[in-house]
Structure formats: structure tokens, C-alpha cells
Amino acid sequence: MTVDPGSTDDLPRRAGAGDRHALAALFARYRGRLRRMVRLRLDCRLQARVDPSDVLQESQPEITSRAAEYAADPQVPPFLGLRLITGRRLAAFHRRHLVAQMRSARQEAPNSMDPLDREVLTLRHSKELTNAEVAQVLGLSRTAASNRYIRALEGAPEALVGISGLLAP
Numbered sequence: 704m705t706v707d708p709g710s711t712d713d714l715p716r717r718a719g720a721g722d723r724h725a726l727a728a729l730f731a732r733y734r735g736r737l738r739r740m741v742r743l744r745l746d747c748r749l750q751a752r753v754d755p756s757d758v759l760q761e762s763q764p765e766i767t768s769r770a771a772e773y774a775a776d777p778q779v780p781p782f783l784g785l786r787l788i789t790g791r792r793l794a795a796f797h798r799r800h801l802v803a804q805m806r807s808a809r810q811e812a813p814n815s816m817d818p819l820d821r822e823v824l825t826l827r828h829s830k831e832l833t834n835a836e837v838a839q840v841l842g843l844s845r846t847a848a849s850n851r852y853i854r855a856l857e858g859a860p861e862a863l864v865g866i867s868g869l870l871a872p
Contacts, residue, residue, distance in 0.1 A: 715781045719774020762792040820855035
């Protein structure tokens with residue numbers, strides 16, 4: 704179903720009211736950005752096992768169930784709300800495959816940078832978010848986000864090579 708371009712700003716409210724077409728259109732609008740976010744945050748040890756689309760697909764039921772809650776009190780823009788839910792689903796994938804996995808994926812590749820530090824760098828450079836936006840997305844204080852950013856830059860410059868295109872212009 705196509706949505707009238709003039710009514711796209713109304714999608715979050717309509718999705719929260721139970722309009723499945725509006726929810727699908729809202730999710731479709733941000734699917735590419737969410738997929739890129741998952742791909743960037745997906746632990747390198749899982750890239751052969753987990754496709755970003757799997758994470759997005761598993762995020763949809765929670766997005767659907769929380770649509771009305773979000774529409775009633777939108778604390779963040781729609782993309783950040785979807786990103787938060789998708790990020791939690793990705794964390795569940797990491798726990799499932801890295802912490803409680805029958806066959807340990809930990810031994811497949813070394814982890815050269817703290818995932819949160821990697822995320823801070825990714826958001827600051829690839830997504831060009833401000834420090835305040837990074838803090839909001841990650842649920843950190845501005846000071847904590849700044850400290851993470853500085854520590855990541857100072858502590859692991861060789862790890863940046865492994866993050867494809869992170870600092871590319």
C-alpha cells in the first residue's frame with residue numbers, strides 16, 4: 704500500500720492507533736538505516752551466522768506491540784524509538800550466540816574494541832551524530848559519551864582499520 708506523502712508525518716500516530724499499514728510504512732521508511740545500524744553493530748564473530756534482516760524481522764513484533772505506547776508519549780523521534788528496540792533485539796542475538804551458545808563463537812575471532820566504544824565512533828563518524836545525540840541514542844550522559852569517544856580514539860587506533868569505512872569522508 705502506498706502512503707500519501709503529505710501524511711507521512713502522521714505515520715507514528717496512525718501506527719500507534721493500530722493502523723498496520725501505517726506501521727509497515729513507518730518501518731519501511733527506516734528499514735535501510737536500521738539494517739545498516741545492525742550490520743555495523745553486529746559482532747564480527749556472528750557475521751557468518753546472523754543476517755541483519757533476521758534481527759529486523761525479530762524486532763517487528765516488539766515494535767508492533769509498543770506502537771501505541773510510543774504514540775501516546777513519544778520521548779524520541781520515531782527512528783530512534785525503532786533503533787532502540789532493534790538494538791535490544793541485536794543485544795539478545797549477541798547473548799544467544801556469544802554467551803549461551805552451545806558452540807562458542809568467542810574463539811572464532813578476537814574482539815579488538817569494546818562494542819560500546821565502536822558504536823560511539825560509528826555514530827559520531829558514520830552517522831554524523833552530535834555528542835548529545837549519541838548520548839541520547841545510547842542512554843548515556845553527555846559526559847559519558849564524550850569520555851567513551853575520547854577513550855575509543857586514543858586507546859584503539861589500530862582497531863579502526865577493522866571497522867570498514869568508519870572514518871571515510
